[in-house]
Amino acid sequence: MNLKKRTRLFVGVMASALVATFAVVALPASPASAHGNVLNPASRNYSCWSRWGDKFQDPTMQTLDPMCWQAWQADPSAMWNWNGLFREGVAGNHQGAIADGQLCSGGRTSSGRYNALDTVGNWTATNLNNSFTMNIFDQASHGADYIRVYVSRQGFDPTTTALKWSDLSQVAEIGDTPASEWDPATGGVQLNIPVSLSGRSGRAIVYTIWQASHLDQSYYWCSDVNFGGTTNPTTPPTTTPTTTPTTPPTTTPTTPPTTPPTTGPTSNPPASGACSATYTLASQWGGGYQGSVTVTAGSSAIKGWTVRLTYPSAPSIQQTWNATSSISGNTQTATNVGYNGALNAGGTTTFGFLGSGTAATPTVTCSATV
Template sequence: MPSALSRNLLLRALAVLAAAIVAVTAAWAVPAQAHGNIQDPPSRNFRCWERWGGEFQNPAMATEDPMCWQAWQADPNAMWNWNGLFREGVAGNHQGAIPDGQLCSAGRSNSGRYNALDTVGNWHAENVSNDFTAHVFDQASHGADYIRVYVTKQGYDPVTQPLGWGNLELVKEIGDTPASQWDQVAGGVALDIPVSAPGRTGRHVVYTIWQASHLDQSYYWCSDVNFGGVVNPTPTATATSSPSPRPSATVSPTSSPAPSPTGGAEGCSVTYSTASTWSGGYQGDVKVTAGSAAIKGWRVTWTLPSGQAISQSWNATVTTSGTTATATNAAYNGALNAGASTSFGFIAGGTPGAITPSCTATI
């Protein structure tokens, strides 16, 4: 029989081993970030971002595009983060994880950020034929365990009915497809999936599930379509075009007043946050706030960490010179009342570091 000393040594060894197992398990459990979306036919939040991201404060949106308007009012981050509509740990039980009426928000995921996408109404619909191509963009190049494309059954009316699982028919599924088999495009990889949905006419919803291959992370997208409409012969999102968002209001720096070197309480202040990260890149969000007096324009500068490069931006014109990045207001968001704020964002390659931007304003 082992002595008390031997038993104590054995128990200590087991405790150390258990702690090591917990540490390794925790390390493997850290979620990696994957980002992407279906860009053609565009999902609701990607389409709202692509159409209105450059002029999200334009009051014309309320009458021209009321469903996008209500989504922007509910949570603008649902559009800025068009590539982050996912859930983790679903283990393939999509219907069990997402209730009827919540399919477009992935079951009120991300603390309700995407809830407005479930709103029933007259969303803008993309004209498609019964044989169309689903263009999926994978920003983090993770590939897919599988991608499933559903189309609503004939008789379902997305303008008046919430979307439920019983309204959907699976029309296409592809299996394990590593990123090396996707098309290499600017900012990531893309995949074109041929889809056939016979017997449909009029308004429908295309519902896509992308199971990313790096871990149990599932993406869910609602795309509004119109079968039988006039199909655009040159779609804006193809495998050969850049899948990156295309702000509609990119202005040259000369269209904004040159800021004077005033800042702080009487000029403008600025805050920075990293919205999301993935392998090889990240998204930065910057908020500009006017000081105690109204301003006519603003300029934000910061130093990029070593090895980083900005690939795209929105709501500002961003230029770089060496390691210095400069963002100048767009034509529509330079003038701010005292205490008012606006924001812009950018996507950069590399690993985010300590970023401390400064702001100057034209009074």
């Protein structure tokens, strides 16, 4: 089948981790290896990270998104390392390596890090038509011996039943494709694989096996979908990944973090045709905090943006994702990275950062290249 080539994008994740229920948050450890995952329809752990990565301490997750909640509680690193769900040395014998009921965790790979992804329940589902395009992200340019896409049989209910191999039917496959053929001009590779079904409705699991070509390394992803659906069960915030994920750090602040603040954001919208920026304090704890900024294009498209956050005193910024950040005096200047500078009129993107010390509300300005 045809493989449509798309522009690459850099993808990764912010680094911090939840070690116990709202108990500790820590600053980044050294980066782990980057690999890939299904971005759409989003796999279980990528979906949980993309919605809650900036709000992973928010107690409303427990009621709004209980399946993600239990996964965060079981092992937060399964979300931070959303692109590392693989096994090695399978030699193509996927059914022999992975038992029924363990398909979503890759057979309890990585010492059980991803086990919670096998939990049966009402995972947030992506609404799909019978014909859809699967987006797979190959962050490390591993290439593929093959990628196989399966869909669970009509009538299978993932909210009550664990997935078995016998529940799956293969619906798409691409063969040997070196990463060098996947638009090598930029880092990271997004593959767009068309899938066409007929007569499907209701809940299902799209199951994907990516056999990487650099090693005998097999990736396994469960994506919850709703064929013909019009709404999703939850409406939490969305996060865009941009930095390399890390394993959970072992050092912790001396006092527990607080729940996300309830105070509103601050913004300084520019003239029409430029951009505006909105700052939100996502979370804070003793000795540190996490900030988030939403950039919105004005009435005309823009090619790039620069946001300046001016604080009462010089900030101490430890890490930034989705932007390049620098500090001069009491001003933090953040500029877009290659993949999120161009925005259509009214379009938005976000970036975030970790700071040490006590959070202060900055004055925010935005300028754009049009």
